[in-house]
Amino acid sequence: MIELVNLHKSFGPKQVLKGVSLIIPNGQTTCIIGKSGSGKSVLLKHIVGLLEPDEGKIFVDKKNVAELNRDDLFSMRQKMGYVFQGAALFDSLTVWENVIISLFEHGIKDDAILDGEARRVLSAVGLLPDISESGSASFEKEYNILRDKKPSDLSGGMRKRVGVARALVGSPEYIFYDEPTTGLDPVTSEQIDMLIKDLQQKLNVTSLVITHDMFSVFHIAHHVAFLHEGLVQFEGTAQELQETKSPVVREFIERFILKPHD
Ligand SMILES: Nc1ncnc2c1ncn2[C@@H]1O[C@H](COP(=O)(O)OP(=O)(O)O)[C@@H](O)[C@H]1O
Ligand SMILES: [Mg+2]
Structure with missing residues (x-):
């Protein structure tokens, strides 16, 4: 509370x-x-x-x-996860980088951990199929396409979802949306x-x-x-x-x- x-x-x-x-x-x-x-x-x-x-x-x-x-x-x-006003993504970074940036800043460099978290949160916001399908050919194909996109390749709604995905990294108990x-x-x-x-x-x-x-x-x-x-x-x-x-x-x-x- x-x-x-x-x-x-x-x-x-x-x-x-x-x-x-x-x-x-x-x-x-x-x-x-x-x-x-x-x-x-x-x-x-x-x-x-x-x-x-x-x-x-x-x-x-x-x-x-x-x-x-x-x-x-x-x-x-x-x-706490914070979804900033506006999409507030870093334009020069990929979707993947935008999502895992806080983990990266905390010194987590293990690709398996970063990838696991990116898949989980991008799936949770509906940009990828259900996480239970992770590893399947269709999930991997979609993940590989999405991860390297830049914010400018996405619609406003998709950018917002990426912003929400970023806030979900680390499984916060509180999410704030501005x-x-x-x-x-x-x-x-x-x-x-x-x-x-x-x-x-x-x-x-x-x-x-x-x-x-x-x-x-x-x-x-x-x-x-x-x-x-x-x-x-x-x-x-x-x-x-x-x-x-x-x-x-x-x-x-x-x-x-x-x-x-x-
Ligand atoms: N860092 C700041 N320095 C000076 N004034 C600020 C600052 N942040 C907000 N304000 C002022 O506080 C008021 C409320 O702003 P804000 O909380 O952003 O409004 P909103 O309800 O639209 O989110 C506004 O008049 C704004 O100009
Ligand atoms: Mg405001």
Whole structure:
């Protein structure tokens, strides 16, 4: 479980988070919604330790992140997979290199291990057949073609899947997705939603999805938090979100229904 307690964060005079408290329960998908610029990515960067709060606490599995030593911080990060906003692949690297880069950076050079992990995660995101077919002629053929492709050879949806595959390396307990469907067409967006849902169920990971796409929320969320003017202004199920009478939340939902891609 991840717990945020009274997080404050400013950049210069700009107060972005003004006391955010939120629980992200295990084994579920939590969506954080809010307008562009409302602080969703900033919030996520606090959870993964890329930013430190000015005030407030972050607990991961009951441990206060600010009190962890280097080794504990390292093992905490091992439990987390991060799908960055945009596809965020390295254009000059192959699919294979993009996927296993974190293992490589941790000094793992054994090709059998790297290949095994690449096959597993690329299969999990649907870019290869089921992993049980690994070793069969058709699996190997597809793997050999895919591994050497460059991001520019792939569609937007495939690039996103490679980004998700990279986050699955090392079997994290938590996966964070920052705007996973932004910039994708509606059909591809729905496929990525299905993937998020499928991975959550199959791998029983805890997923946190930052989005401003209400279609995604209704497809995937068990739990929703609405971030507005530096505070969580609503927390509940997707059903409760639809029924809420809170004017700021209603305005956000209704505006989206009228202008989905704003
Ligand atoms: N590193 C930074 N330095 C200064 N301002 C930042 C930084 N990161 C984010 N901000 C500002 O914080 C606000 C929230 O940003 P962000 O979390 O990226 O919004 P979003 O909800 O769209 O993800 C924005 O006004 C942004 O300009
Ligand atoms: Mg953002």
